[in-house]
Amino acid sequence: MSLLYEGKAKRIFSTDEDGVLRVEYKDEVTAGNGAKKDHIDGKGRLNNQITSIIFEYLKEHGIQSHFIEQTSETEQLVRSVEIIPLEVVVRNIAAGSITRRLGFDKGHEFETPLVEFFYKNDDLNDPLITDDHVKLLNIANEEEIAKLKKMALEINKALVEMLDSINLRLVDFKIEFGRTKDGDILLADEISPDTCRIWEKDSDTNFDKDVYREDRGSIIDTYQTFLNKLEELK
Ligand code: UDP
Numbered sequence: 751m752s753l754l755y756e757g758k759a760k761r762i763f764s765t766d767e768d769g770v771l772r773v774e775y776k777d778e779v780t781a782g783n784g785a786k787k788d789h790i791d792g793k794g795r796l797n798n799q800i801t802s803i804i805f806e807y808l809k810e811h812g813i814q815s816h817f818i819e820q821t822s823e824t825e826q827l828v829r830s831v832e833i834i835p836l837e838v839v840v841r842n843i844a845a846g847s848i849t850r851r852l853g854f855d856k857g858h859e860f861e862t863p864l865v866e867f868f869y870k871n872d873d874l875n876d877p878l879i880t881d882d883h884v885k886l887l888n889i890a891n892e893e894e895i896a897k898l899k900k901m902a903l904e905i906n907k908a909l910v911e912m913l914d915s916i917n918l919r920l921v922d923f924k925i926e927f928g929r930t931k932d933g934d935i936l937l938a939d940e941i942s943p944d945t946c947r948i949w950e951k952d953s954d955t956n957f958d959k960d961v962y963r964e965d966r967g968s969i970i971d972t973y974q975t976f977l978n979k980l981e982e983l984k
Contacts, residue, residue: 758784759797759944769830769931770818775801779944781963783875788962795823796973797942802826803980804909804941811908813901815937816928831928831938835870835889838898840906841922845947845960851878863906865899870926897935898927905937913948916979918957921947943973 751772755762758780763772775794780787798820805817818827841864844854848864867884868876879887881895890898905925913920923946926939939945943958950956957976962969 759794760940765827771828771830772821773798773826773828775824775826775940779959779962779969781959783872786963790969792970793973796970796977797940797944798824798826800942800973800977800980801940803977803983804912805937807912807983808905808908808937813905813908813937828938829930829936831930831936833870833926833928833938834898834935836884836898837868837870837876837924837926838902839866839868839922839924840864840902841866842906842910843919843921843947843949845921847878863903865902867898868924894935901927901935901937909941909946912983916982917951918979919949919951921949923947943976948976 928938
């Protein structure tokens with residue numbers, strides 16, 4: 751099967767079946783738009799397993815995604831979609847870029863979840879953009895923008911409830927969406943500790959890529975502990 755695309759953390763291959771792709775999760779980890787980069791054995795397996803559990807959970811809660819099934823430790827089958835070049839970020843608690851950009855203290859709880867759009871463009875360093883920029887760049891129309899925000903908030907609600915039940919807080923996360931051939935919008939890409947901030951309730955422990963960004967320990971132990979907690983849900 752031919753390689754269609756290789757990103758920082760995944761490879762995408764065609765399959766025999768029309769409209770179905772194979773995703774292989776790589777043992778690579780990057781931060782700061784590739785400024786920090788490492789090969790870490792076992793990391794692909796963890797993100798594939800975690801994303802598979804989360805996409806299954808969302809499906810059971812009425813949220814469709816491109817995910818079809820996990821086929822091996824590091825691989826899954828997904829529906830082919832055209833990725834919308836937006837990183838849609840939802841925040842429940844201030845951390846990361848919003849503390850630097852707007853001066854919120856890390857840990858500040860927002861009264862209502864906040865949705866932000868970043869333009870997926872490595873050359874421009876993925877800038878934060880407004881709804882009007884999204885329209886100006888012909889990324890999505892008004893109706894689609896409303897749909898993306900609605901879906902992002904529904905996904906947030908489902909994930910907050912899921913993590914709450916295993917004593918974790920969902921601080922923020924990034925998702926991507928794609929369009930099917932019929933023009934439907936589906937959740938795509940991955941949801942893993944690479945793309946979320948997850949804090950343990952009543953402790954300083956976190957289960958996400960900040961451990962790697964801030965050199966605070968083993969990313970494998972951290973992601974494995976998070977996967978074990980997710981498995982408690984089953
Ligand atoms: N995020 C991501 N990919 C990116 C940028 C951010 O998955 O290219 C995730 C990040 O892990 C966090 C959320 O989106 O869960 C918000 O990230 P933020 O804007 O605070 O940026 P950062 O602090 O990571 O620079």
